Amino acid sequence: MIVLFQMFVEGVAAGSLYALAAVGFALIYATTRTFHFAHGATMMLAAYAFYQAVTVWQWPAVFAVALAVAVAVAFGVGVERLVYQPMRRTDASFLTIFAASFGLLIVATNVVVLLFGNSFYSVDSTLSRGFLVGPLYLSWVNLLSVAVALVSITALQWFMRRTRTGVILRAMMDDAALVGVFGLGDRRYGMIAFAIGSALVAPAAILTSLNAGLQPSMGALLTLLAIAGAIVGGIGNLWGAALGGLLLGIAENVGVWQLSSTWKPAITFGVLLIFLMFKPDGLLGAATRRS
Amino acid sequence: MLSVHDFHAGYPSVPVVSGAELRVERGEIVSLFGHNGAGKSTLMKGVFGVLGDCRGEVRFNDAAVAGASTRSLMRRGMVLVPQERGVFPSLTVAENLRMGFWASGESARAEYDRRLARTLGYLPILDERKDDRAGELSGGQQQMVSIGRALLAGPKLLLLDEPSTGLAPNLVDDIMALVTRLREEEGLSVLLVEQNVGQALAVSDRVYLMKGGRIIHEATPDQLTWSRSLWDLF
Ligand SMILES: Nc1ncnc2c1ncn2[C@@H]1O[C@H](COP(=O)(O)OP(=O)(O)OP(=O)(O)O)[C@@H](O)[C@H]1O
Ligand SMILES: [Mg+2]
Numbered sequence: 001m002i003v004l005f006q007m008f009v010e011g012v013a014a015g016s017l018y019a020l021a022a023v024g025f026a027l028i029y030a031t032t033r034t035f036h037f038a039h040g041a042t043m044m045l046a047a048y049a050f051y052q053a054v055t056v057w058q059w060p061a062v063f064a065v066a067l068a069v070a071v072a073v074a075f076g077v078g079v080e081r082l083v084y085q086p087m088r089r090t091d092a093s094f095l096t097i098f099a100a101s102f103g104l105l106i107v108a109t110n111v112v113v114l115l116f117g118n119s120f121y122s123v124d125s126t127l128s129r130g131f132l133v134g135p136l137y138l139s140w141v142n143l144l145s146v147a148v149a150l151v152s153i154t155a156l157q158w159f160m161r162r163t164r165t166g167v168i169l170r171a172m173m174d175d176a177a178l179v180g181v182f183g184l185g186d187r188r189y190g191m192i193a194f195a196i197g198s199a200l201v202a203p204a205a206i207l208t209s210l211n212a213g214l215q216p217s218m219g220a221l222l223t224l225l226a227i228a229g230a231i232v233g234g235i236g237n238l239w240g241a242a243l244g245g246l247l248l249g250i251a252e253n254v255g256v257w258q259l260s261s262t263w264k265p266a267i268t269f270g271v272l273l274i275f276l277m278f279k280p281d282g283l284l285g286a287a288t289r290r291s
Numbered sequence: 292m293l294s295v296h297d298f299h300a301g302y303p304s305v306p307v308v309s310g311a312e313l314r315v316e317r318g319e320i321v322s323l324f325g326h327n328g329a330g331k332s333t334l335m336k337g338v339f340g341v342l343g344d345c346r347g348e349v350r351f352n353d354a355a356v357a358g359a360s361t362r363s364l365m366r367r368g369m370v371l372v373p374q375e376r377g378v379f380p381s382l383t384v385a386e387n388l389r390m391g392f393w394a395s396g397e398s399a400r401a402e403y404d405r406r407l408a409r410t411l412g413y414l415p416i417l418d419e420r421k422d423d424r425a426g427e428l429s430g431g432q433q434q435m436v437s438i439g440r441a442l443l444a445g446p447k448l449l450l451l452d453e454p455s456t457g458l459a460p461n462l463v464d465d466i467m468a469l470v471t472r473l474r475e476e477e478g479l480s481v482l483l484v485e486q487n488v489g490q491a492l493a494v495s496d497r498v499y500l501m502k503g504g505r506i507i508h509e510a511t512p513d514q515l516t517w518s519r520s521l522w523d524l525f
Pocket of ligand 2: 331332333374
């Protein structure tokens with residue numbers, strides 16, 4: 001029983017990071033209608049930048065974190081500006097843009113393999129240690145994951161409700177063409193969505209590096225988790241995506257109770273499949289999708 | 292206020308409007324009638340800069356604005372209330388209204404408060420529902436949101452595309468009454484597209500008939516009411 005509870009705790013921590021990645025994916029998708037398959041590449045690049053800064057260049061942690069966030073935002077915004085926007089201008093189809101995004105993920109992964117090789121790296125940090133609360137072991141990374149997710153999602157909520165840019169982004173989620181009829185949602189807003197969405201994978205990049213280490217395949221895996229979380233939550237609904245990501249983290253950790261942890265992806269896609277078959281609108285999709 | 296000369300508009304490789312001639316004087320309510328697919332919405336959207344390639348001459352407030360962006364037209368005081376009604380369903384009524392204000396390029400709080408107070412004076416129902424999501428409102432109320440949002444943009448010329456589609460007859464009268472009040476009290480000029488020809492005629496100063504992408508006739512409401520031969524043109 002304690003073991004199960006321990007796994008639940010691990011699940012909440014992992015799920016917090018998936019939640020952020022899923023929210024980022026959902027924000028990008030809902031505002032720009034881009035199926036940003038390269039979302040995980042953003043996370044992978046940020047993670048390797050963080051690793052390089054901390055262990056190779058021996059930068060102080062704050063600067064390494066800043067670099068990771070900067071790399072994430074630069075990659076996301078760069079891809080939007082240099083790849084997606086030119087494609088949208090030529091009326092490229094949804095599928096064409098998806099294919100380009102898929103290609104980007106593969107190229108980015110190969111670049112990382114070229115630079116860092118295929119092997120596993122880990123970042124040593126006191127944060128991966130922890131302490132016992134009764135019979136439960138809590139690591140600092142896990143606590144930090146939950147805290148960062150809570151703060152980021154609260155901040156995003158506030159931004160989307162209280163600022164002009166946030167309200168316009170929400171209007172774009174409803175009806176981007178109508179925003180255009182008001183001469184408001186120009187391409188800057190797409191780039192803002194990509195900047196925010198990409199920054200939201202930086203916590204996953206950094207904390208996963210500390211917790212589980214780095215591998216080039218981490219990008220593709222996170223893409224799938226983010227997409228699955230967004231679908232489970234109800235595609236297009238930001239807070240649903242957060243819930244979906246959290247749920248997947250819990251499911252895959254609790255689910256491997258009696259199994260080897262190599263089953264995690266299978267559990268994620270099991271959950272996704274169940275939702276696609278029985279509740280395709282996701283957890284919060286139907287409640288907000290109208291007209 | 293608005294004059295359109297030899298205007299052509301359409302969609303990529305679908306020409307719709309050809310050689311349109313039309314004007315709206317300051318403080319005038321002008322109606323544009325035509326069957327489904329005549330090109331009324333296309334003409335409005337073309338003038339408003341929403342469609343890509345349009346040709347011809349458009350003057351607004353004594354400035355040549357053909358090819359100008361929607362953004363700059365809104366800043367000059369031309370505002371379209373699109374046919375599709377088009378509220379942002381998950382935004383609150385208040386947020387929908389604010390979108391109109393932002394579109395006008397204004398940002399002063401005092402100006403926003405002033406426009407909001409005036410708008411809510413015309414559309415008191417929006418005050419009651421300002422914190423509700425626009426998607427939860429009835430069709431008629433959504434139309435009020437759409438018009439209210441246009442008013443928050445501080446218009447001088449309103450392009451109203453079928454504001455009463457799908458509304459109960461008494462609501463249609465309300466909308467026509469509102470259009471007249473806006474002209475009297477705000478000095479607005481209005482270009483109105485309506486299927487409810489009778490009610491629109493009652494508030495219009497002049498009327499254009501449109502068919503097959505062309506403006507085929509200009510008339511006064513009286514001429515239209517009494518002349519069978521004009522209707523036969525349709
Ligand atoms: N997005 C579009 N792409 C291509 N063709 C279009 C598009 N929208 C409208 N059309 C075509 O343009 C023509 C004119 O349409 P428009 O909407 O301007 O007519 P309308 O007079 O406003 O009709 P209604 O009374 O039904 O609103 C129609 O033949 C229509 O099929
Ligand atoms: Mg129309």
